[in-house]
Amino acid sequence: MGSYSTNHGDHKLVFRQLFEKESSTYTYLLADASHPQNPALLIDPVDKTADRDLALVKELGLKLIYAINTHVHADHVTGSGLIKTKFPGVKSIISKASNAKADLFVEPGDKIYFGDIFLEVRATPGHTLGCVTYVTGDESNQLQPRMAFTGDALLIRGCGRTDFQGGSSDKLYDSQIFTLPKDTLVYPAHDYKGFTVSTVGEEMLYNPRLSKDKETFENIMQNLHLSYPKMMDVAVPANMVCGLQETKSE
Ligand SMILES: N[C@@H](CCC(=O)N[C@@H](CSS)C(=O)NCC(=O)O)C(=O)O
Numbered sequence: 449m450g451s452y453s454t455n456h457g458d459h460k461l462v463f464r465q466l467f468e469k470e471s472s473t474y475t476y477l478l479a480d481a482s483h484p485q486n487p488a489l490l491i492d493p494v495d496k497t498a499d500r501d502l503a504l505v506k507e508l509g510l511k512l513i514y515a516i517n518t519h520v521h522a523d524h525v526t527g528s529g530l531i532k533t534k535f536p537g538v539k540s541i542i543s544k545a546s547n548a549k550a551d552l553f554v555e556p557g558d559k560i561y562f563g564d565i566f567l568e569v570r571a572t573p574g575h576t577l578g579c580v581t582y583v584t585g586d587e588s589n590q591l592q593p594r595m596a597f598t599g600d601a602l603l604i605r606g607c608g609r610t611d612f613q614g615g616s617s618d619k620l621y622d623s624q625i626f627t628l629p630k631d632t633l634v635y636p637a638h639d640y641k642g643f644t645v646s647t648v649g650e651e652m653l654y655n656p657r658l659s660k661d662k663e664t665f666e667n668i669m670q671n672l673h674l675s676y677p678k679m680m681d682v683a684v685p686a687n688m689v690c691g692l693q694e695t696k697s698e
């Protein structure tokens with residue numbers, strides 16, 4: 449289910465799942481096509497594919513208003529800064545807890561509106577301190593099932609590593625992702641196995657890490673033995689400033 453436009457009562461949600469293959473990153477394009485201006489947002493854009501994403505926005509006749517990140521990525525540079533240089537009206541968004549730069553900062557419980565649809569912010573720390581999950585909603589609750597953009601907190605049959613940038617397996621386990629309704633669709637920031645979508649209920653049953661008890665989970669996370677992302681030294685400082693490397697004025 450990578451791409452659809454669907455009617456939910458009064459709402460017409462445009463949804464596209466886009467992939468950046470070098471970092472196996474998913475970027476998501478959402479828009480409210482029931483609204484006269486077709487307001488749209490991108491979740492977790494990548495610098496390398498920003499032009500592709502902006503061309504799609506244009507082709508679909510959408511008005512991009514937000515470039516949103518789920519967290520300070522360590523494996524790729526966000527497209528937010530580049531997008532802002534090309535579409536100056538676009539506002540970048542990240543969680544306040546990330547301590548990164550952006551135009552707007554969100555906290556748990558905040559709602560990011562695009563037309564009559566919103567993304568509700570939920571704190572899901574543990575992969576990094578400032579990780580959040582964005583969950584679709586609307587005032588009349590017609591937009592069902594909900595879609596959760598989980599960043600690296602919950603991956604399909606996996607989860608984000610917890611060994612850098614304020615990571616904590618204790619916090620990730622307690623981050624309450626599984627309190628969302630079981631039919632909530634799970635859309636992660638990465639997939640390394642070819643999956644595109646899951647549900648909360650499916651992950652509660654089959655996630656080989658988060659379905660376990662806390663002690664087993666923490667033991668699994670301590671023994672992943674993953675090498676650090678290749679781009680980490682470039683990506684983290686760049687993403688702390690929204691992807692734009694600021695030039696120093698003399
Ligand atoms: N090989 C990749 C990095 C892979 C990696 O560490 N992925 C992160 C998410 S990006 S911060 C992760 O949390 N992975 C969890 C897992 O179980 O794989 C590279 O070199 O970029």
Ligand SMILES: [Fe+2]
Nearest residue numbers: 520521522600
């Ligand atoms: Fe990450």
